[in-house]
Amino acid sequence: MSAVKIGIAETMFARADMGGLAEKTLKENSASAKVLRYAVPGIKDLPVAAKKLLEEMGCDIVIALGMPGKEEIDRMCAHEASMGLIQAQLLCNKHIIEVFVHESEANNEKELREILRDRVIKHALNALHIIERPELLQRKAGTGQRQGKENAVAFEI
Amino acid sequence: MSAVKIGIAETMFARADMGGLAEKTLKENSASAKVLRYAVPGIKDLPVAAKKLLEEMGCDIVIALGMPGKEEIDRMCAHEASMGLIQAQLLCNKHIIEVFVHESEANNEKELREILRDRVIKHALNALHIIERPELLQRKAGTGQRQGKENAVAFEI
Amino acid sequence: MSAVKIGIAETMFARADMGGLAEKTLKENSASAKVLRYAVPGIKDLPVAAKKLLEEMGCDIVIALGMPGKEEIDRMCAHEASMGLIQAQLLCNKHIIEVFVHESEANNEKELREILRDRVIKHALNALHIIERPELLQRKAGTGQRQGKENAVAFEI
Amino acid sequence: MSAVKIGIAETMFARADMGGLAEKTLKENSASAKVLRYAVPGIKDLPVAAKKLLEEMGCDIVIALGMPGKEEIDRMCAHEASMGLIQAQLLCNKHIIEVFVHESEANNEKELREILRDRVIKHALNALHIIERPELLQRKAGTGQRQGKENAVAFEI
Amino acid sequence: MSAVKIGIAETMFARADMGGLAEKTLKENSASAKVLRYAVPGIKDLPVAAKKLLEEMGCDIVIALGMPGKEEIDRMCAHEASMGLIQAQLLCNKHIIEVFVHESEANNEKELREILRDRVIKHALNALHIIERPELLQRKAGTGQRQGKENAVAFEI
Numbered sequence: 001m002s003a004v005k006i007g008i009a010e011t012m013f014a015r016a017d018m019g020g021l022a023e024k025t026l027k028e029n030s031a032s033a034k035v036l037r038y039a040v041p042g043i044k045d046l047p048v049a050a051k052k053l054l055e056e057m058g059c060d061i062v063i064a065l066g067m068p069g070k071e072e073i074d075r076m077c078a079h080e081a082s083m084g085l086i087q088a089q090l091l092c093n094k095h096i097i098e099v100f101v102h103e104s105e106a107n108n109e110k111e112l113r114e115i116l117r118d119r120v121i122k123h124a125l126n127a128l129h130i131i132e133r134p135e136l137l138q139r140k141a142g143t144g145q146r147q148g149k150e151n152a153v154a155f156e157i
Numbered sequence: 158m159s160a161v162k163i164g165i166a167e168t169m170f171a172r173a174d175m176g177g178l179a180e181k182t183l184k185e186n187s188a189s190a191k192v193l194r195y196a197v198p199g200i201k202d203l204p205v206a207a208k209k210l211l212e213e214m215g216c217d218i219v220i221a222l223g224m225p226g227k228e229e230i231d232r233m234c235a236h237e238a239s240m241g242l243i244q245a246q247l248l249c250n251k252h253i254i255e256v257f258v259h260e261s262e263a264n265n266e267k268e269l270r271e272i273l274r275d276r277v278i279k280h281a282l283n284a285l286h287i288i289e290r291p292e293l294l295q296r297k298a299g300t301g302q303r304q305g306k307e308n309a310v311a312f313e314i
Numbered sequence: 315m316s317a318v319k320i321g322i323a324e325t326m327f328a329r330a331d332m333g334g335l336a337e338k339t340l341k342e343n344s345a346s347a348k349v350l351r352y353a354v355p356g357i358k359d360l361p362v363a364a365k366k367l368l369e370e371m372g373c374d375i376v377i378a379l380g381m382p383g384k385e386e387i388d389r390m391c392a393h394e395a396s397m398g399l400i401q402a403q404l405l406c407n408k409h410i411i412e413v414f415v416h417e418s419e420a421n422n423e424k425e426l427r428e429i430l431r432d433r434v435i436k437h438a439l440n441a442l443h444i445i446e447r448p449e450l451l452q453r454k455a456g457t458g459q460r461q462g463k464e465n466a467v468a469f470e471i
Numbered sequence: 472m473s474a475v476k477i478g479i480a481e482t483m484f485a486r487a488d489m490g491g492l493a494e495k496t497l498k499e500n501s502a503s504a505k506v507l508r509y510a511v512p513g514i515k516d517l518p519v520a521a522k523k524l525l526e527e528m529g530c531d532i533v534i535a536l537g538m539p540g541k542e543e544i545d546r547m548c549a550h551e552a553s554m555g556l557i558q559a560q561l562l563c564n565k566h567i568i569e570v571f572v573h574e575s576e577a578n579n580e581k582e583l584r585e586i587l588r589d590r591v592i593k594h595a596l597n598a599l600h601i602i603e604r605p606e607l608l609q610r611k612a613g614t615g616q617r618q619g620k621e622n623a624v625a626f627e628i
Numbered sequence: 629m630s631a632v633k634i635g636i637a638e639t640m641f642a643r644a645d646m647g648g649l650a651e652k653t654l655k656e657n658s659a660s661a662k663v664l665r666y667a668v669p670g671i672k673d674l675p676v677a678a679k680k681l682l683e684e685m686g687c688d689i690v691i692a693l694g695m696p697g698k699e700e701i702d703r704m705c706a707h708e709a710s711m712g713l714i715q716a717q718l719l720c721n722k723h724i725i726e727v728f729v730h731e732s733e734a735n736n737e738k739e740l741r742e743i744l745r746d747r748v749i750k751h752a753l754n755a756l757h758i759i760e761r762p763e764l765l766q767r768k769a770g771t772g773q774r775q776g777k778e779n780a781v782a783f784e785i
Contacts, residue, residue, distance in 0.1 A: 010769045011769065012765060012771060013773060013774070014771075015770070015772040016783055016784070017770035017771075017785065019770060020770065039762070039765040039768070040723075041751065041773070044713075044714060047714050047717065047718060048717035048718055048721065049723075051718055055721065076707055079233055079237065080714060082233075083714070084715070086205070086237060090205055090241065091718060093213065094205070097202070098201060113784075113785050120785075126198045130197070134195075138195075140169040141194070141196035142167065142171045142174035143171075145198070153172065154172045155172060155173055155270065156270075157173040157175070157270050157274050157277075236390055244401065247361060247402055247405060252354075252359060252362055253362075255358060259387070291352075294353040295351060297353070298326055298331070298353035299330050299331035301327070301329040302326035302327060311330060312330055312427065313331075313427075314330040314332070314427050314430050314431050314434075393547055393551065396548075396551045397555075400551060400552075400555035400558075401555070403555075404518060404562060407522060407523055408519070410519075416544070451483060451511065452510040455508075456486070456488035457483060457486075459484060459512070461512070468487060471587050546704075550704055553705075554708055557672060558712070558715065561679055561715055561716055561719060564683065569672060594669065608640060611640040611667070612638045612667035613638065613639075613640075613644050614643075614645075615641070616669070618669070624643065625643045626644055626737060627645075628644040628645065628741050628744050
């Protein structure tokens with residue numbers, strides 16, 4: 001089997017180096033994964049960037065990183081980007097893991113940093129596992145896993 | 158005729174083992190149905206997972222299970238996931254039965270559990286019947302069937 | 315010319331037999347039209363059902379019947395279903411006449427029944443005419459036709 | 472060069488003969504343009520009608536005419552129709568000029584009539600120019616052109 | 629390598645010559661880039677114009693320029709146009725840089741002019757760099773770049 005190739009689509013708009021952290025996480029957790037990075041201006045440019053990573057650059061999966069602002073218009077942009085990311089996946093039959101951190105999720109910069117670190121790291125691992133070890137995700141199905149904050153309490157049904 | 162193959166797409170985000178309950182229901186109600194499970198991080202990852210179950214893994218139908226949270230952003234994610242699930246169906250000409258239980262539907266955990274059990278079980282049966290016994294659905298057309306709560310009262314027109 | 319084939323996609327969720335009324339209307343108004351019925355759980359299952367009626371079962375047109383509930387979430391489901399129905403039409407180059415009656419349109423059950431009857435009957439005829447007698451629709455263009463209530467007043471421009 | 476063929480997609484729902492006015496405008500301003508009219512029940516039926524005019528009936532461009540009502544549900548229908556019209560254009564690589572007049576735009580019937588006339592006439596000319604004289608549109612780029620009301624004031628940047 | 633070809637899709641609705649400024653910026657910053665301009669009535673006409681620039685006129689990238697008005701309906705139009713621009717990109721596997729300036733972003737005409745100039749110029753350069761020098765975008769990933777206003781403060785994670 002040839003080495004896994006993971007794409008990172010990221011924005012100039014984001015206020016922190018989400019792409020660098022994602023790449024570091026992938027490298028530390030996979031000896032063989034090859035990482036490709038692709039920067040665009042903002043989150044609405046991510047869908048086609050991710051699709052190009054999957055179709056033209058041969059990635060097996062893409063992590064799409066973005067930091068929508070606080071305004072109503074930013075929420076709408078995030079919605080449009082998300083719809084595009086889902087369509088891109090359906091056109092490629094491959095996963096794109098969306099990692100968006102909204103500025104409005106945090107009360108201050110410290111909290112924002114913690115959410116960012118936690119979400120980027122956990123989702124980088126999720127992307128790796130989807131490709132290399134899907135059984136790890138299956139084991140966690142229905143267990144209230146959260147990225148960016150503490151896991152929720154699971155219960156029996 | 159070869160055995161029916163039913164896919165279950167489910168999330169790590171959900172706080173209860175919806176996939177396990179769906180699988181159990183399918184197995185108890187069909188001697189021959191083969192069940193495939195596919196876990197992803199969250200509901201926005203379900204559309205491509207469902208499409209892969211239908212196109213790459215040969216499923217005849219998919220049940221897509223998720224538990225959106227209470228926040229406004231969760232409602233938006235559910236909307237985006239739903240749009241993607243509908244697009245995936247149109248691209249495959251096969252059904253994907255969406256089984257989403259919003260945390261906000263219940264007043265407490267007991268109620269949430271009851272909604273979850275009822276909706277998962279009834280929709281697992283719906284999926285089975287769409288493939289194996291469509292006449293059962295036809296018989297119930299226009300009769301106010303509900304999943305997750307009591308049926309509504311039907312009336313003559 | 316072979317006989318016209320009209321599909322009826324309908325839900326178990328609806329509280330009245332919209333499909334039966336549509337079929338009766340079609341049969342009373344066309345000696346030759348063949349009618350196919352296809353029942354699904356809810357309105358979000360209608361787009362792929364309609365597409366299968368058009369593509370796999372050879373229908374010339376489909377009538378998609380549904381009764382969205384009163385809640386905010388029901389309005390969102392109706393929106394998603396509508397978007398899917400439009401996409402299905404674009405993929406097939408055939409019409410799907412959406413006949414949705416929202417519970418919130420009526421103040422009581424009597425009114426609801428009247429809206430249902432009027433809208434189902436008029437749209438069943440519209441579907442028939444689109445296929446068999448498009449000149450009848452052309453004659454009514456710009457005349458304030460309503461289904462489910464009285465026509466609006468037209469005016470000169 | 473063969474004669475330009477312009478499609479007019481229009482609704483029975485509209486309260487005024489928008490299609491007639493559009494056809495008259497086209498005929499008065501082009502000696503050779505051929506006009507095809509296609510009537511459907513409501514605005515959500517316009518996308519596939521426009522696509523059939525473009526793909527099956529050989530139109531070079533389509534004008535899609537509609538009059539959404541005042542209710543919240545009407546705004547949603549107009550949104551769904553607009554999304555469908557954009558998708559139809561992308562699938563055909565041809566323009567569809569949307570001419571929607573919302574009842575809520577006007578304070579009274581007189582105003583509504585004026586908006587209707589102005590918007591239909593100007594957009595019929597826009598459609599004609601896109602096909603026959605694109606340089607006329609280019610000359611007006613960035614100049615605050617409005618259809619249905621007075622032009623906005625343009626300024627230097 | 630043949631010269632880069634950049635498309636500019638612009639509207640008659642915009643109140644300032646965004647297209648002229650974009651073209652000037654491109655010409656000043658690239659000795660070889662060829663620029664094609666395409667004017668349409670409003671922002672909802674941009675998606676298919678951009679797609680035609682990419683597919684039929686051989687552009688490598690498109691800049692889509694628009695100035696949505698202040699009303700609720702204008703925000704909806706911008707949303708629909710944005711969704712169409714994203715779909716067009718996914719269908720072409722090429723970037724379309726959306727440059728929309730909402731009238732509501734500015735408190736007065738002077739501010740509006742400044743936002744317009746800054747956003748058009750910076751995004752024209754972004755488009756050029758995506759095609760000719762992607763490493764320049766990569767260097768700015770995660771650094772809080774803004775178009776139309778001052779950059780945001782970046783921080784370490």
